[in-house]
Amino acid sequence: MSRVIRIAVLMLVDAVLINIALYSALLLRFDGHIPSNFIEGQMILAPIFTMVFLLAFFAFGLYNRLWEYASIGELTSVFTSVTIAMGINSVVFMYISSPGGYLLPRSVMIIFWVLTIFLIGGSRLSWRLFRDYAFRYRNSQNGSNGRNVLIYGAGDAGSIICKELKNTSGDSNLIGFIDDDPTKKNYKLLGYPVIGDRTNINDIVRDYQVAEIILAMPSQDGKTIREIVEVCQQTAATVKILPGMYDLIEGNVTINEIREVKIEDLLGRDPVKVDLEAICDYIQDKVVLITGAGGSIGSELCRQVIQFNPRKIILLDHCENNVYEIELELQREYIDCSSLDVLVPVVKDVRDWNAVKNVFQTYSPEVIFHAAAHKHVYLMEQNPEEAIKNNVMGTYHVAKAAELFKSEKFVLVSTDKAVNPTSVMGASKRVAEMLIQHMDKHSKTSFVAVRFGNVLGSRGSVVPLFKKQIAEGGPVTVTDEKMIRYFMTIPESVQLIIQAGAMAKGGEIFVLDMGDPVKIIDLAKTMIKLSGFEPYKDIEIVITGKRPGEKLYEELLSAEEGVNATFHKRIFVAKPNGLNTRLIEDTMKSFDNCIHPQSLEETRCFLQAFLPSFQIIEENKEQKPTSIKTIDNSQDKQELTI
16 A cells, blocks of 8 residues: 555544544433534534644654554554644634534533544554454464564563564564563563563473573673573573663664674673763874784774774784775775775884884874784793784884874783783783883873783684584583683773773773673583583583693782772772883883894793793693593694683
C-alpha cells in the first residue's frame, strides 16, 4: 500500500470514528432517545468537528507513524491531539450556538472527548495487537522448527530484546525471562513470565528445552557477568550477550547487535571513561606524532586521536606494511578525500637518531605518543641487547627530539612489568621511565608515562594465542596454575594514554585502577567454554612451567613509589623515586655517541647499574617444567607472552 493511499484510508477511518463518537455521546446523554433538534445540531457541527480533528492529527504526526509498533508514546500523541482539537471544537461550539439555545447539550462535549480518545486510540492500538497476535500464531505454528530463547534480565534491556524478538520474523521462540530479583518472580513482562533465577537455571533450560540464553544486563559489572556466564555455561544452551549500556542509551540495540560473549565482557571492573573536553583541548588542531603507529596500541591510538580533529597525525613505524595498513584504514573509516593531508605516513626506526631528528625538523610535532617498543618477554630474554636499543635508546631519541624541537607533551606507553622487573623487557621499560622523568626536570616539554597491564587481543598476547590453540583442537598452554594478570581492552588502554596526556603536568607515571586480577588458568577455561568445548574433556590444558623473566604476579606500583589520587577516579599517579642523575646523564651521552650494550653481559651490567637487584635469568635447557601435564617449551614457541 502506497503512503498516500495509507494516509487516505486512515483519514477516512478517523472521520467515521469521530462521527460515531459524536453520535454515541448523544445516545448516552439521552439514554438512546435523541431529540430531533439535537440531531439537526449534530449534522451542523459534525463536519466542522471532523475537519478540526483531522487537522490536529496531521499537526501531531499521527499519519506519519507505524502503528503496528504503537507504544505509550504514540498513545500519548493521540490523547494530546484529541484534547487540543476538542478545545478548539468547544470554542467553535460556543461561538456558533445561540445564547439561549445550544445546538448540542454541553455535557455531550465531555462524553464526545472521552469516546474520541477511546476510539482513535483503540484503532491505533488494534494494529499493534493484531500484529502481536499474528506473530504469536506464526510462532505457535512453526514452534517445532524454531529455537527456544530465554532472556536473562527482566529489566529495561530485557524488555527491548523481547520487543525486538517479537518484531523480528526469525526462528526464535521466546520462552520467558529469568531474573535474580525475587520480587519479579511469577510476574509477566510484555506477556512473558519471569520463570526463575540463576539457582534453577539448569532445570529451566532442561524443562523448556532452551537453546539460547541472552544476557540483557548491560549495566552490570564484569565480575557479576562472569559469575552469570559461568552458571549459564553449565547448561546445554548457547550464551549470548547484549552490548553495553552506552549502546542501549543511544538506541543502537537490535537483534543483530546481540553477540557471543567475549572475554572483555568478563573483566572485573567497569570500563574506563575519559574527559573528552580535556582531551579535545590538547589534541585538536595540533600535530600529533604516534610512534609504533602500526602496532596494537599504536593503531588504536591513531583511531582515537583522529576523532579529536588534529591538524596532522604522523604515523611512524619501522614496518612499512604496518604503516600502509593503518593509513589505508584511517582514510577509509575516518576522513574524507579533502582531508587526506592530515595523515603523514613515515617509515622510520626510533633507534636511528638522524631519522627521528629529521621527522621532528620537518613536521614539528606538538604532542607525541611513544608506543614503539619490543614487548615480548620471552623474546627479549633471548635478545636482551635489542630491548635496550629499542626500548631505552629509542625512547631517548624520541624524547630528546621532543625537547630539542619544543614539543608540548610526550607520553610514554609503559607496562606493569616495569615494576620490580624480573624480565629484560620490564627492566628496559623501567629505565625508559627513569630517562623521561629525568628529562622532565630540565625541559619545558611535559614528559609522562602510562603504566597498565596486559591488553586483550594485542599481538602475541595470551588471548589470541588461546584462540588459535583452541581452534587447532588444543592443547591450551598455561605457564603456571598460580599465574595471575591484570587485563584491559585495547580501546581502554588507549583512552588511558590519551587521558594521561590531558592530565600531565610533567614527570608523572600514571597508573590505572585495573580492578581484580584474573588467573590465567581460569581465563583458559572460560575461553574454552565460550568456544563451546569442555576443558580437559574436549580441549586439554597443559602446564608448561614458568619461563625466564616471567612473574607469577604482576604489580602496578613498587613499595617505594606509593600512589597519589587524581581528579579521575580510575587513574592514579606513582610518587617519583629518587633518580641517579649522574648515571642517567652518562647513559644519555653514551647513546649520543652510539654506545649501547652489545652482548648479554653488557646488558646485564647496564640494567644492574639502574636496578641493582635485577638479575637476567638464563634458561636452563635441561630443566623440564613441573606441571599436571608437561610439554617441552622448545616445542611451544608460540606462547610469547602473558
